[in-house]
Amino acid sequence: MTAKIQPVSCSPGASHTDDTIPPQLLRAIAPLHPTAMGVAWAVVCGGLLTVATLYLMLRGPTLLKFDLLSQFFWGYRVSVAGIFIGLLWGAGVGFVLGYGFALIRNAALWIWLTTVRSRAEMEQYSDFLDRM
């Protein structure tokens, strides 16, 4: 497959020929880009954990035991080193979450489209034998 992926956005004035899907409809059923979604979530999760760690370092000791995150994120601490470790962990977990979300959403969409199309085809050919 050498065709380039085409971003689809809705433009009210967009026109289409009879053998193509209308842009508005294509926009509703277009798949998500898993890598792009993974990177977007990686930026957000990594950034949030970094900012939270930095804020807690600047604020000083609190009742909140944020170090407990090390139960899941090995090596994480509320420290300077923890900022970078937290960034890596957050980005990694965020990427997996975003990528997984896009994959599952695309799979669900594919199943739905296949089901709708199969039903439509069955309805279309339901009276096939009657016409013979």
Add this chain to the structure above:
Amino acid sequence: METEEQEQIEHAVMVLNEKLLGTALGILSGSMLFLATNFLILKGGEHVGAHLALLSVFFPGYRVTFFGSLIGFSYMFVLGFIIGIVIGAVYNKIVRA
């Protein structure tokens, strides 16, 4: 689906509306904290929301009270909105590249 339509769908990729995504995430995350806070208030007990109250470290003014749940909603709405905008912006930038 083995037609030109299938190829069109396979080669298309969705572009996100950043503001809409931000608003949706904001309402969702704000509502979650609002409901969680009020659930604990209604549940009652000796130390109402002792752990949830620790959110005040990040959200100054937040308490496990009804008024606190409104403050928490505001904080989480803003946070969710910003997260949505960032996700939308990064995603669209990569998709359009």
